Amino acid sequence: xxxxxxxxxxxxxxxxxxxxxxxxxxxxxxxxxxxxxxxxxxxxxxxxxxxxxxxxxxxxxxxxxxxxxxxxxxxxxxxxxxxxxxxxxxxxxxxxxxxxxxxxxxxxxxxxxxxxxxxxxxxxxxxxxxxxxxxxxxxxxxxxxxxxxxxxxxxxxxxxxxxxxxxxxxxxxxxxxxxxxxxxxxxxxxxxxxxxxxxxxxxxxxxxxxxxxxxxxxxxxxxxxxxxxxxxxxxxxxxxxxxxxxxxxxxxxxxxxxxxxxxxxxxxxxxxxxxxxxxxxxxxxxxxxxxxxxxxxxxxxxxxxxxxxxxxxxxxxxxxxxxxxxxxxxxxxxxxxxxxxxxxxxxxxxxxxxxxxxxxxxxxxxxxxxxxxxxxxxxxxxxxxxxxxxxxxxxxxxxxxxxxxxxxxxxxxxxxxxxxxxxxxxxxxxxxxxxxxxxxxxxxxxxxxxxxxxxxxxxxxxxxxxxxxxxxxxxxxxxxxxxxxxxxxxxxxxxxxxxxxxxxxxxxxxxxxxxxxxxxxxxxxxxxxxxxxxxxxxxxxxxxxxxxxxxxxxxxxxxxxxxxxxxxxxxxxxxxxxxxxxxxxxxxxxxxxxxxxxxxxxxxxxxxxxxxxxxxxxxxxxxxxxxxxxxxxxxxxxxxxxxxxxxxxxx
Amino acid sequence: xxxxxxxxxxxxxxxxxxxxxxxxxxxxxxxxxxxxxxxxxxxxxxxxxxxxxxxxxxxxxxxxxxxxxxxxxxxxxxxxxxxxxxxxxxxxxxxxxxxxxxxxxxxxxxxxxxxxxxxxxxxxxxxxxxxxxxxxxxxxxxxxxxxxxxxxxxxxxxxxxxxxxxxxxxxxxxxxxxxxxxxxxxxxxxxxxxxxx
Numbered sequence: 001x002x003x004x005x006x007x008x009x010x011x012x013x014x015x016x017x018x019x020x021x022x023x024x025x026x027x028x029x030x031x032x033x034x035x036x037x038x039x040x041x042x043x044x045x046x047x048x049x050x051x052x053x054x055x056x057x058x059x060x061x062x063x064x065x066x067x068x069x070x071x072x073x074x075x076x077x078x079x080x081x082x083x084x085x086x087x088x089x090x091x092x093x094x095x096x097x098x099x100x101x102x103x104x105x106x107x108x109x110x111x112x113x114x115x116x117x118x119x120x121x122x123x124x125x126x127x128x129x130x131x132x133x134x135x136x137x138x139x140x141x142x143x144x145x146x147x148x149x150x151x152x153x154x155x156x157x158x159x160x161x162x163x164x165x166x167x168x169x170x171x172x173x174x175x176x177x178x179x180x181x182x183x184x185x186x187x188x189x190x191x192x193x194x195x196x197x198x199x200x201x202x203x204x205x206x207x208x209x210x211x212x213x214x215x216x217x218x219x220x221x222x223x224x225x226x227x228x229x230x231x232x233x234x235x236x237x238x239x240x241x242x243x244x245x246x247x248x249x250x251x252x253x254x255x256x257x258x259x260x261x262x263x264x265x266x267x268x269x270x271x272x273x274x275x276x277x278x279x280x281x282x283x284x285x286x287x288x289x290x291x292x293x294x295x296x297x298x299x300x301x302x303x304x305x306x307x308x309x310x311x312x313x314x315x316x317x318x319x320x321x322x323x324x325x326x327x328x329x330x331x332x333x334x335x336x337x338x339x340x341x342x343x344x345x346x347x348x349x350x351x352x353x354x355x356x357x358x359x360x361x362x363x364x365x366x367x368x369x370x371x372x373x374x375x376x377x378x379x380x381x382x383x384x385x386x387x388x389x390x391x392x393x394x395x396x397x398x399x400x401x402x403x404x405x406x407x408x409x410x411x412x413x414x415x416x417x418x419x420x421x422x423x424x425x426x427x428x429x430x431x432x433x434x435x436x437x438x439x440x441x442x443x444x445x446x447x448x449x450x451x452x453x454x455x456x457x458x459x460x461x462x463x464x465x466x467x468x469x470x471x472x473x474x475x476x477x478x479x480x481x482x483x484x485x486x487x488x489x490x491x492x493x494x495x496x497x498x499x500x501x502x503x504x505x506x507x508x509x510x511x512x513x514x515x516x517x518x519x520x521x522x523x524x525x526x527x528x529x530x531x532x533x534x535x536x537x538x539x540x541x542x543x544x545x546x547x548x549x550x551x552x553x554x555x556x557x558x559x560x561x562x563x564x565x566x567x568x569x570x571x572x573x574x575x576x577x578x579x580x581x582x583x584x585x586x587x588x589x590x591x592x593x594x595x596x597x598x599x600x601x602x603x604x605x606x607x608x609x610x611x612x613x614x615x616x617x618x619x620x621x622x623x624x625x626x627x628x629x630x631x632x633x634x635x636x637x638x639x640x641x642x643x644x645x646x647x648x649x650x651x
Numbered sequence: 652x653x654x655x656x657x658x659x660x661x662x663x664x665x666x667x668x669x670x671x672x673x674x675x676x677x678x679x680x681x682x683x684x685x686x687x688x689x690x691x692x693x694x695x696x697x698x699x700x701x702x703x704x705x706x707x708x709x710x711x712x713x714x715x716x717x718x719x720x721x722x723x724x725x726x727x728x729x730x731x732x733x734x735x736x737x738x739x740x741x742x743x744x745x746x747x748x749x750x751x752x753x754x755x756x757x758x759x760x761x762x763x764x765x766x767x768x769x770x771x772x773x774x775x776x777x778x779x780x781x782x783x784x785x786x787x788x789x790x791x792x793x794x795x796x797x798x799x800x801x802x803x804x805x806x807x808x809x810x811x812x813x814x815x816x817x818x819x820x821x822x823x824x825x826x827x828x829x830x831x832x833x834x835x836x837x838x839x840x841x842x843x844x845x846x847x848x
Contacts, residue, residue, distance in 0.1 A: 158733045159727075160727060160734070161728045242733060270735050297828065298825065323828070324824050374736070424732070
């Protein structure tokens with residue numbers, strides 16, 4: 001009987017092979033997806049879960065999208081009449097081996113049974129915009145989730161462009177999860193509002209909870225962390241990064257019970273106050289599986305030395321303050337401790353590291369793949385001394401204090417480099433002698449042909465330099481250039497920087513993310529629209545000449561998902577040129593442009609499945625739409641918007 | 652303005668002329684005390700359109716017209732650096748000096764402020780001795796419980812959270828990295844801080 005089923009499914013599969021590209025997935029080597037223990041980097045997990053949530057049958061029905069969503073995946077048992085049907089349970093077992101969201105989305109489109117089986121076997125869901133869907137819809141769509149990633153505020157909230165009380169509160173999600181996903185294990189939040197009450201609720205209502213990651217969140221205090229430490233008996237991961245939180249002291253760390261020992265990841269590097277070093281040392285020594293430890297600045301080098309001796313198995317280390325003056329004995333001890341760490345692939349922290357102290361880390365650098373020096377203003381010579389110790393470096397973050405000379409050292413010593421980020425040490429100092437210029441970035445590109453990710457803050461750039469960089473490194477996937485003076489032209493020719501970004505999009509066929517700056521006319525956007533066919537994210541500030549600029553992008557960039565624009569002369573015509581596009585994007589942000597309330601109303605009227613939100617500034621003109629945030633949603637207009645955020649309807 | 656020194660009747664009027672510039676800066680036009688290598692070039696005729704757009708933006712009350720040279724710190728959210736990163740930069744001294752950690756020191760009742768380099772001192776006793784010498788006062792004896800006893804003057808500092816703290820309470824390294832400025836308090840105000848609260 002089963003044999004007949006197998007034949008049938010084989011025949012069915014052959015048919016599928018002919019009909020859709022999905023068929024090749026079944027026979028492609030997806031052994032890389034089979035192992036559920038190999039984590040998919042979160043960056044890759046994006047987009048496809050959202051596709052799945054919002055529109056399961058996009059090709060089949062255009063108007064039926066939402067009603068398709070409401071249909072709960074049903075369980076069906078084998079009946080004799082379904083001779084050709086593949087048993088759900090077996091199908092589920094097979095599909096459970098799929099990790100990639102791309103594959104899963106494709107699977108759910110094959111037919112109703114596959115849709116159902118995929119839904120039941122899905123364990124992780126990624127929601128790129130918390131307002132695009134409601135927790136109830138998610139729970140209906142995927143009944144057996146164990147791990148949730150949820151993102152909230154628009155990215156420009158990182159730069160204070162979004163009011164504090166904007167929303168993205170996680171609590172309503174937790175309430176639904178408590179009843180629908182009581183076995184939830186992992187929660188990763190980015191730019192969400194999280195209160196202490198929510199953290200306590202989380203800690204008390206999910207007995208299997210293991211991993212909490214909060215990135216750029218706000219609204220909680222160390223009190224909330226104390227609840228998590230106290231109640232989450234099986235916690236393996238506590239990752240608190242870059243959050244705006246109230247720091248009431250380090251007692252939260254002492255809330256881990258004495259017999260608690262399951263921690264694998266602990267990151268509290270951006271908390272400001274002291275934790276008790278003894279408590280930390282005892283915690284680290286009893287958590288034998290600890291792999292990632294990132295401490296804050298209050299942890300002295302003495303304490304760090306003891307931590308390393310006790311946990312040489314670390315793969316990722318965030319050191320604390322690195323400016324303490326050490327005696328030769330202390331230095332030797334520290335160097336020895338670093339030498340014990342044979343598995344270190346990531347090193348960060350190192351606040352205000354002096355050259356002397358930095359030499360203590362050399363013994364741990366031989367396998368280092370990611371080095372983050374962006375918390376210390378190193379000079380070029382100090383960087384040049386450090387880099388030869390890191391032959392395997394693939395990612396490097398530095399401050400521009402290293403200068404062009406430091407970047408030359410990067411080019412000379414890091415042949416495997418794939419990513420470089422250069423942050424400004426003094427972003428508001430206009431008189432500063434140029435720390436890094438176009439020469440620096442060219443030097444890196446000459447020595448590092450594998451470069452595919454760049455974030456570069458500078459005060460001057462030329463079209464020729466950028467063209468040289470992309471000629472040396474044509475594989476860029478992320479090209480983010482920030483010339484810090486708004487609207488600054490090529491400093492040697494006085495021309496706009498159009499040709500620079502033109503060369504980027506023409507040469508880098510794999511480009512996924514682009515941030516532009518400098519003096520730019522509509523020509524830049526014409527290039528982008530024409531050539532940037534794989535670009536998914538575009539950030540624009542102080543650029544463009546007219547509505548045409550944005551129109552070029554909306555019409556040409558077929559894979560665009562996120563567009564954020566500030567201080568550009570784009571008006572209603574530009575906004576409306578993207579009418580057809582916004583439903584296939586995650587979101588659009590436009591602030592300090594020329595969009596009016598009327599333009600927003602037209603958009604809202606034409607596209608009812610978009611939320612068109614306007615944030616009004618105090619004292620601004622009534623018809624101006626100062627900040628516009630547009631996103632697709634199946635959850636309707638949001639009900640938790642503060643008074644300053646208007647959801648525009650067509651009225 | 653003519654270059655060179657003009658001597659008339661043996662008097663060097665130029666040398667004794669009162670100006671606001673630095674000595675020697677009168678000779679060449681446009682050369683201030685700080686050599687500014689990254690002056691933005693003037694907008695060219697082709698950029699007039701951007702400029703008029705930029706002026707329109709300025710008229711609308713936007714703080715960031717494209718071609719005008721505004722103090723960067725006035726533009727909200729620009730350059731696009733996340734706040735945790737800005738905060739960790741500000742903890743260092745903001746004078747732009749590569750070495751030296753200069754903080755202002757004020758004393759209640761003194762007519763002007765002083766500036767000291769914290770990096771010069773190894774610990775609290777050295778710092779206090781220097782302050783006492785600079786302002787001619789005696790700080791009293793420090794104890795963790797009771798603060799500074801035996802003196803009307805209490806050394807305090809403002810930390811990076813904006814709070815006023817008693818000098819000596821936190822480890823020296825932490826004080827170095829969090830001290831933004833010092834204030835020597837006097838009298839009744841001082842007593843509040845010394846109460847072990």
